[in-house]
Amino acid sequence: MQGEPAHLPLGHLPGTRYPDARIEVLDKKRFPRQGNAAVERIATGFRWAEGPVYFRDGGYLLWSDIPNNRIMRWLEEDGHVSVFRTPSNYSNGNTRDREGRLVTCEHDTRRVTRTEHDGRITVLAERYQGKRLNAPNDVVVASDGAVWFTDPGYGIDGDYEGHQDDFELPGNVYRLDPASGALTVIADDFTRPNGIAFSPDERLLYVVDTGITHGGPSHIRRFEVENGKLRAGLVFAGSFAPAMTDGIRVDTAGNVWCSFGWADPAEDGVRCYAPDGELIGKIHLPEVCSNVCFGGKKRNRLFMTASTSVYALYLNVNGALRP
Numbered sequence: 001m002q003g004e005p006a007h008l009p010l011g012h013l014p015g016t017r018y019p020d021a022r023i024e025v026l027d028k029k030r031f032p033r034q035g036n037a038a039v040e041r042i043a044t045g046f047r048w049a050e051g052p053v054y055f056r057d058g059g060y061l062l063w064s065d066i067p068n069n070r071i072m073r074w075l076e077e078d079g080h081v082s083v084f085r086t087p088s089n090y091s092n093g094n095t096r097d098r099e100g101r102l103v104t105c106e107h108d109t110r111r112v113t114r115t116e117h118d119g120r121i122t123v124l125a126e127r128y129q130g131k132r133l134n135a136p137n138d139v140v141v142a143s144d145g146a147v148w149f150t151d152p153g154y155g156i157d158g159d160y161e162g163h164q165d166d167f168e169l170p171g172n173v174y175r176l177d178p179a180s181g182a183l184t185v186i187a188d189d190f191t192r193p194n195g196i197a198f199s200p201d202e203r204l205l206y207v208v209d210t211g212i213t214h215g216g217p218s219h220i221r222r223f224e225v226e227n228g229k230l231r232a233g234l235v236f237a238g239s240f241a242p243a244m245t246d247g248i249r250v251d252t253a254g255n256v257w258c259s260f261g262w263a264d265p266a267e268d269g270v271r272c273y274a275p276d277g278e279l280i281g282k283i284h285l286p287e288v289c290s291n292v293c294f295g296g297k298k299r300n301r302l303f304m305t306a307s308t309s310v311y312a313l314y315l316n317v318n319g320a321l322r323p
Contacts, residue, residue, distance in 0.1 A: 008286065008309075010041050010079070022269075023313070024282040030274050031281035032253065032317035034300075039283065040312050042303075043074050043081045048161070049305035050247070051138070053094040053102070054295025061295055063305050064091045066107065066161045074310065076296065090155055090162045093138035093247075093291070098145060105136035107155025107162030112136045112147065112176070125149070125176050125183050131168040138196050138247060138291075145178030146228060150207065152192035173207055175228055186230050187223070191216025195248040195258065195291065198225075199275075200320040206236060206256055210244050218244040220258065220273075237273050245271070247291025247305075251317045255280070257302065261288030270304055285311055294319020 008014065013022070020038035025031045047067035054061050061074045062084055070086035071094070085091075089106035097103055102115040103124070110133045111126035124147055126133055135155025140148050152171045155162030173187035173196070187193065191211025198205055205223045212218035219238020223230040236256070238245075243263035250256055254275035260282075261268040269285035270292055287307035295301050299318040304311040 008041055008044070010044065012038050012040055013286070022284040024284065025280075026282070027274070027278065027280035030255075030278075031272060032251070032255070032315050033281070034314045034316045037314035039285065042079060042310050042312050043072070044309040046072070046308050046310075048290065048307065049310055050290045051092050051094040051105070052291055052293040052295075052303045052305050052310070053096060054293055054303065055096070055100075056295065056297065056299070057100060059297075061293075061303055061310070062094055062102070063291075063303075063310060064088065064094065064104075066090055066092055069108075071104075092155065092161075093136070093149070095139050095141055097141040097147070098143060103139055103141060103147060105139050105149060107135040110135055110156070110165075112139060112149055125174065128169060128172075128174070128183050128185070134167055134169055134171065135162055137194055140196050140198055142198065142202055147176040147178070148186070148196060148205070149174055149176075150190075150193035150196050152190075152194055152210065154192070177228070184228075186228070187233065189233070195220075195246055197248045197250050197256070198320070199250055199254055200252055205230060206248055206250065207233075208245055208248060208258070210246060212241050212244050217241075220245060220248065220256070236277050237271075237279070243267060246289070249292050249294055250320045251294065251315075252320055253317055255317070257292050259289035259291055259304070259306075268306075270302070283313060 016038045046065040051064040059076045071084040071088045073084040090108040093105040112124045114122045134153030137150045156165035172185045175186045194210045195208035218240040220236045222236035223233045245258040248258040256273045270283040272281040289306040
């Protein structure tokens with residue numbers, strides 16, 4: 001809520017009472033609020049938290065602290081926070097593949113990698129047609145093993161989240177074929193493609209364009225997916241200007257959850273859109289939110305990376321199934 005300081009204690013935020021006023025319900029029938037659940041701050045002390053991913057088999061959350069060049073880990077059992085990997089090559093987006101392996105977008109090395117179960121790092125993609133990728137940003141793995149990722153290039157805009165470097169390619173959305181290893185551009189009409197997520201049945205793909213940072217649009221587009229290709233890339237939600245969204249996830253009901261911020265502080269947080277594109281609810285945070293993911297033992301807990309901190313909220317819905 002507006003006026004709250006950024007540096008808050010862990011746990012429930014000051015002034016919390018049930019129902020939490022930070023959860024704004026716009027459609028009582030469709031917004032999956034859990035009545036006696038409130039926004040909690042579970043970790044803090046970062047420069048720009050991004051790329052959350054939950055490991056149900058390990059009971060922990062990972063996320064990138066990009067400017068500090070590290071990946072952090074939070075244990076759900078006791079709330080312990082530790083460094084999972086440093087240096088992380090200024091990692092940004094993270095996800096898991098269907099074998100439970102960590103897949104990461106790295107700004108500094110301009111590549112997408114996979115962490116094997118024994119800890120070895122496998123490079124999945126770093127060049128397209130002989131040219132270096134810009135700085136992969138966010139990633140999702142389909143049920144067939146294909147790796148889909150965005151490459152807007154924020155990591156080579158300067159030295160804070162990577163390093164200053166030249167762009168060799170446009171800001172594309174890519175698909176890495178699991179059988180052949182071929183990398184294909186599946187969308188080339190974005191200014192700065194960012195967050196990416198599938199619908200539960202993988203028939204739809206949602207991609208954020210944060211092009212507002214470079215004179216372009218600020219919205220979410222939705223594509224139909226067929227045989228590894230996209231069609232009908234219409235605007236699903238937006239325009240958000242002067243604000244923008246960044247990271248997105250989808251729940252089992254098909255609702256789209258997206259980070260929100262960068263304009264009115266009273267609107268910083270997370271928005272939830274029904275499958276038809278109607279805004280049905282908001283979660284207000286005291287910081288600009290970068291990304292979200294579902295986790296917890298029942299996949300009913302929304303984790304939100306927001307500037308210097310990580311927040312969590314139990315919901316009456318489950319995240320779309322991932323390892």
